Amino acid sequence: MKYFAILKDSLREALDSKVLYVLLGLSLLIVSFVATLGFRPMPAERTFEKLLDGTMVHYMEANKPDRNEKRKARNDLPQLRGGLYQLKKVETVDGKPDSPDANYRLVLNKMYMNEDAAAKVRRNPDAEFHALHQHFADLEQLGFFRIGAIRLAPVADPKPFDVEYQLDFLSTSGTRRIWLHEPSLFFGLVPLSEIDVPLGFQLSQIADLVLSMGSWVAVLLGVIITSFFIPNMLQKGTIDLLLVKPIRRSLLLFFKYIGGLTFIFLNNAFAILGIWLVLGLRSGIWANWVLLLIPIMTFFFAILYAVSTLTAVLTRSTVTAILVTIGAWFMFFLVGLGVRIFETGALIEEALQKPEAERRFTNNAFRTSLEAVHRCLPRTSDLNDLTHLLVFSDFMTGGYLAPERVLTGERNWWESFGVSMAFIAIMLGLACWRFARKDY
């Protein structure tokens, strides 16, 4: 009960500073702006053309947030399959209107090298049916749609080199994500007609932009505001009245820390829930995994706040706590960036098959040292990447998530969390130790 009182006290302090209201107000402003976005489904032909020419697969593979995977995908991507099949006709079945929720029957035309090849296919089309099905397999496996029956289309006067196929396209709950939509602002008043990309991709980019920019502002403001909490508590006359109470010093400090985190958690929850809600209501796509960003971004802040807490206990200075925390944040970013630069450079060198002696990024003593430092520091860059990955994969793939397609297998997320958690524990442990031993 007494420790709950400390949490309540921290929250009261945060509310009194009015900054929470400002942050919530800013979040509300952004959420309100996002709520004005509209998404109008484009005609089915546009989406199927992009499905046929491989653009959709390209979106999935080449726009993954992980840079190395993206680079690999661009190098290894099968050639765009445009030209293999031409879309001849699109019609909904059962008379439903044109929409991402409808089922379709497509008529596709494929041109062969000569009349004999075309005739051979007409006589025995099973292999071609399989090949046609495989054309859509990548996206079908992710649950964006189902391919129903494939048959030869009845053609009154077939052309000698062409074979027409009839394919049943069955929509699923994921179809909307790959459907091309035209976005607009201010409830349709400002159409953005030049943008024709899948809805899931649009939403992931919007969410990523808003949450990335918003998280930078929120973290910076959070660092500044919470940096006052511990020094205020340690002021002469205030700390005396707390230390005389029958509570352990280490727990007093720990719960004061948790109180600061609670303030940030509430702000994150408001902003992320708001974005999730408005994008879901406006688009019909509910990216529930995005809600994981609430604890992830709070955890990100917990790393910085642990640095701030230790600094505050050692110096009792708010300004010093702010500067040291921002400095630490910058250092974590630089180390992570440096490691990524060397990783990317090494991959390029490998791809170009450079001689060993010319591989400056691969065989580099500074890289070894930097990676050693990176192993010990909290992985804020990993948390950033995880945020982007979650946003992208959830808006694009929904509940299917397909981690083996979206999340790189080279990254050990548990190690990232573990090292970051250990860092927090060490910072807090040192702060509690010092606080417990110091005279006030």
Next chain:
Amino acid sequence: MGALETHDLRKNYGRIEALRGVSLSVNQGEIYGLLGQNGAGKTTLIKILLGITRGWHGEAKLLGEPAGAAHVRKRVGYLPEDHRFPDYHTGYSLLDFYGQLLGVPHAKRRSRIPEMLQTVGLRERMNTKIRGYSKGMKQRLGIAQALLHEPDVIFLDEPTDGVDPLGRRHIREILTHLKAKGCTIFLNSHLLGEVELICDRVGILQRGEMVREGNIAELTKQQGVIVLGLAPGQTLPIADLASLGYHAIAQGERWEVYLSESQSIDPVIDLLRARGLSIRHLIEKRQTLEELFLETVGDDDADKRRPRREPEKDARQAVTRKREDIRRGRREDEMR
């Protein structure tokens, strides 16, 4: 078992010896005043007893337990000198917060907090933010938070600082009432008049050492000096007293009569009555606590390490010095 005891308590802050072997004992139900100049070590002593300051040597006990024990702190109230309450609280919410930290149950807090605020005269402002309180109101709030959980021992550091005279009297009444209930009060104050009014015993700390300690009445008593007052218009026959071997000097409308160790006041009274004089005032002279304090601590620049004093010996020496001054003055008059 005393309420608090220390034995040869020592504390250093680096090279500074804040406490140099302080030994004291405060009985339960007593009001004890700790006096001393700024930097004498008063606050350090209190903080050691409360467990706020560590790294000390010697022995310190509070309610029979080692000083600083967490479970004992439940029974202790404290108002520090430079207290600083979080101004985002209201009077009520602050007491509620501290009450929770002390483990006071919710139902008891709900009844006790308004009661305490009523006692200190803040009931009407209990829902106002503390940043809107005056200094005196914050001081009274501090008293309330120290008494909220009905502690057995209360440490008050300058409790009447910033409080108007009416408020100070009210606080004295509260402390007297608490004492009657068996509470032990340990008081620091520079307002020696206040200390003299309510404390049972005082100790004077100087440069980390206890240089004088005892009952106020005993400490301030000046042996061998009687203050005598007569009816209006009447004059003390100093010459006649001198012939009896008593020295007297006028002090305003009264007279101070100096007695040697073997003398009593009875012959003086007999003489006055024989002369038909009416005695209106007859009391043994006392020092004020302030005079005692100033005499004890003296000029801090001139004084170096001062040895422990003996109260009664000092009082006799003061009277002897006064008599010698009188005799010297008379000889000078005669020579003129």
